[in-house]
Structures are given as C-alpha cells and as structure tokens.
Amino acid sequence: MSIKMITLAFVGSIFPVILFNIDRRKIIFAGIGGALGWIVYSLVLSKTTSEVIASFFGALAVNAYSELMARIKKTPASMFYVPGIFPLVPGITAYSTVTYLVQKDFSSAQSTGILMLGIAGAIGFGIMLSSAFFGFISKIYKNYIRSVR
Template sequence: MGDRMKEFLLAFLGSFAGAVLFNIERYNLLWAGLCGGIAWTTYEILIHSSGRAVYATFISAIFVGLFSEFMARRAKTPAYIFSIPGMYPLVPGIMAFDTIYLLVFGKMEDGINKGIETAATAGAIAFGIMLSSTGYQLIERILYEIFKNKAKK
C-alpha cells in the first residue's frame, strides 16, 4: 500500500475516532472520517508541491469547510459535525511542541519563529473553514433567490 494511502487511512481513523468521542451519530461517522482523510491528503499534496505549511493548511481547511457544508445539507445535520473531526489532522500539535521545546532549550529566535508559524497555521484553519462555510452559504442563498424568482415567472 502506498504512503499516501496509509496516511489517508490514518487521518481517516483519527477523524473517525474523534467523531466517536464526540458521540456523533453512527451514520455520520464515515463522513466525518472521510473529511479528515480528504483534509490530510490535500495538505500532503500541497505541502510537497509548495513547501509552505500555512498555505497548505489554509487550502485544506477550505476543503474541510466545503465538504462539511455539503454533507450537512445531505445529512440534515450541522456542519460542525463534520468540520471539527475533519480538521483534527491539520491541527499543528507537533509545531506547538517544537515551539515550546526550542524556547525551553534557549533557542529563542527559532522558538519565536516556530511559534509565529504555529499561530499562523492555527489561524489558517479557522479562517479557511470560516471563509468556505460563509462562501458556500452565500452562493446557496444567491442560487435560491435566482431559482425562486424564475419559479415566480
């Protein structure tokens, strides 16, 4: 099995397990896990092509938000049911550890730089999900108004 497939499965299982811990309904567990797998695969592809973690995280978070909004409509459930477990693989835990490690061992400049990157990555997750969810809802509302007006004619 290829490395990407293994990573996809691990991200899927991590998101799936997180969804189980949050007591999400059984019929939504598969989709919550799939959201995490998609997020991690997108991140890996982008990090290898661009080398920029914040950019890769931001685009991956947009995918999480779009997938969550789409599945929320299909499953008739709130989008956070999918977005919260879906973003687990993107959380910069090792970056936060590295920040503290560098600061504790006196490498202040490196620690501050890593801390800024960690904060930027966390912000990219929040902004990416917010942007995609808001954009999805805006487009959905515009399309609703267009089709509602066509139906009146």
C-alpha cells in the same frame, strides 16, 4: 502522499467523532472529510512547500466537503468539519514551541510559534472562507427559488 498517511488521517478524524459524541451514523463521512483534507494538504505541500498555504487549502477542502455533506445529510456542517480538521491541527509544532521555550531556545521558539500561529490562522481562514462561500451560494439559490415561484 502515502496510503498509510491517508488512512491515519481517516482514523484521526474518526476518534473525535467518538470523543464529541457525534451521531455514529456519520462516523465514516467525518473520516472521509479528514482523509480528503489530508490529501489536499499533501498535494499542496508538495507543490508549494509551505505548511501554511497547504493547511489553508486542506481546511478549505474539509469545510467544503462538510458543507456539502451537511446539506445531503441535513445536519450541521460542524459535525463533519470539527473531526475532519483534526489531522491538520499543528500539534507537533505547538509541542516544539513549548519545548524550545522550556529549553530557553527563544529564537527557535519564536520561529516555530510563528509557524504554529500561521497554520492555525490559515485553518481558521479556510473554514471561514468556505462557510461564507456556501452561505452566499445558499442565499442566491433561495432568492432564485423565491423569484421563480
């Protein structure tokens, strides 16, 4: 894991903030989310060598951070996890899949396509699981506050 890659993940998370016209005061926080996701992705990838598992944990970290920042900044979590997830998106894998299809190398296209779908599914599942967990904790907290009053 290098500082250069973490910096690129940070910058790669800032540009979608500009592209999607998200509030500029949240630009640094979105970048931190992308960098955090890349750090978790890199650590898990070095331990497991599975891009799918690493993408899942990276997305889980990005969304957990986004849910926390959403509560702190009183804004929707999507303002943080949409740009933060960009460094984890399997763009080169999708590009390779299409390239193999154009070259009529169907076995390579199949393997990279399955990997791409696995990574995309892992990212989606990581976001969903983290959102469900925070929703569950939020509901428990609201019920606790209501019962104390």
